[in-house]
Amino acid sequence: MGSCATQPWFEAAQANDAKFMKGAKLMGSVDEREESPFRGFSAIHYAAYFGCRDVMDLASPHELDLVTKYPVKLQVFKRDKAVAIFPAGLSFQGILAISGRYEILKQSVIRHGVIKAPVPLASCLVVGVGFKFARQFQDIVLQDLFVRSQNPFSNPLTLSIVIGFGEFTDLLLRGAKSLNYGRTNWMVQDCGSHFFQIGQLDAYHALKKLRLSIKEIDEARTMVQKAMSGLGFHADDTMGGTPRHSLSIKDYVRPAFLSD
Numbered sequence: 001m002g003s004c005a006t007q008p009w010f011e012a013a014q015a016n017d018a019k020f021m022k023g024a025k026l027m028g029s030v031d032e033r034e035e036s037p038f039r040g041f042s043a044i045h046y047a048a049y050f051g052c053r054d055v056m057d058l059a060s061p062h063e064l065d066l067v068t069k070y071p072v073k074l075q076v077f078k079r080d081k082a083v084a085i086f087p088a089g090l091s092f093q094g095i096l097a098i099s100g101r102y103e104i105l106k107q108s109v110i111r112h113g114v115i116k117a118p119v120p121l122a123s124c125l126v127v128g129v130g131f132k133f134a135r136q137f138q139d140i141v142l143q144d145l146f147v148r149s150q151n152p153f154s155n156p157l158t159l160s161i162v163i164g165f166g167e168f169t170d171l172l173l174r175g176a177k178s179l180n181y182g183r184t185n186w187m188v189q190d191c192g193s194h195f196f197q198i199g200q201l202d203a204y205h206a207l208k209k210l211r212l213s214i215k216e217i218d219e220a221r222t223m224v225q226k227a228m229s230g231l232g233f234h235a236d237d238t239m240g241g242t243p244r245h246s247l248s249i250k251d252y253v254r255p256a257f258l259s260d
Contacts, residue, residue: 007033013043013059016052027062030069040070040088048095049074053104056092060112067091067117074098076210078129084207087153089118097124102133114140122156126168127210134171142175157191157224162207164216169223177227188227 010031012020021043031041038046044063047055068090075081077100086098093115096105114121122141125134134141153159160169176187 013046018054040068044092048092091115091117094124097128119153126159161220169220
């Protein structure tokens with residue numbers, strides 16, 4: 001269906017106009033408008049970002065498993081509404097985390113469990129400052145991490161280092177250890193193998209405005225390095241060991257990533 005025909009539909013989703021949407025019957029439609037700042041969203045994604053409960057309830061039976069189709073710029077509400085670029089593959093639950101709507105997210109997770117998505121909920125919680133939520137629902141959130149993906153945002157452990165969210169780094173490592181690592185093993189190993197790419201990948205560079213201090217980033221990195229050593233991975237080879245053990249993050253992450 002053409003973009004002109006669906007425009008009122010997505011405007012209604014953004015405005016929480018469930019009455020209009022009941023009559024339009026366009027569930028499952030994707031916003032394909034080139035000019036739309038939310039291109040790739042379906043109604044449930046609009047509802048999640050703008051906190052439209054009525055539309056979310058209406059769309060859930062039809063769009064629960066849909067993920068965003070294109071990369072999108074979103075404000076991270078818990079980080080002073082700083083803007084970050086997110087890849088395609090966000091679930092509506094991930095968008096709830098990014099937009100800081102944790103009470104709605106809590107209700108959704110209790111009701112539906114965690115929706116599987118290329119960008120897992122845990123990654124969105126790292127970006128969206130959802131530490132308390134992740135700690136409360138740790139076992140459920142970790143269940144979303146059992147599938148490795150080529151998407152740079154698929155590994156919340158790496159994102160926790162990129163931003164410097166040490167509390168979340170520790171939470172993820174403890175959670176993985178409590179499961180005897182098992183299928184979350186890849187998360188630790190993958191984080192090490194990709195660590196030196198952090199400053200080079202545009203996907204991570206898009207989070208520049210969200211990063212904390214260099215010290216916090218280095219502390220988070222050290223946590224993962226120790227975990228890798230404990231698991232028998234070659235942390236020294238992948239995350240700054242000999243002959244690079246004396247280097248800090250400033251030495252191998254491109255300056256533009258860490259600068260204002």
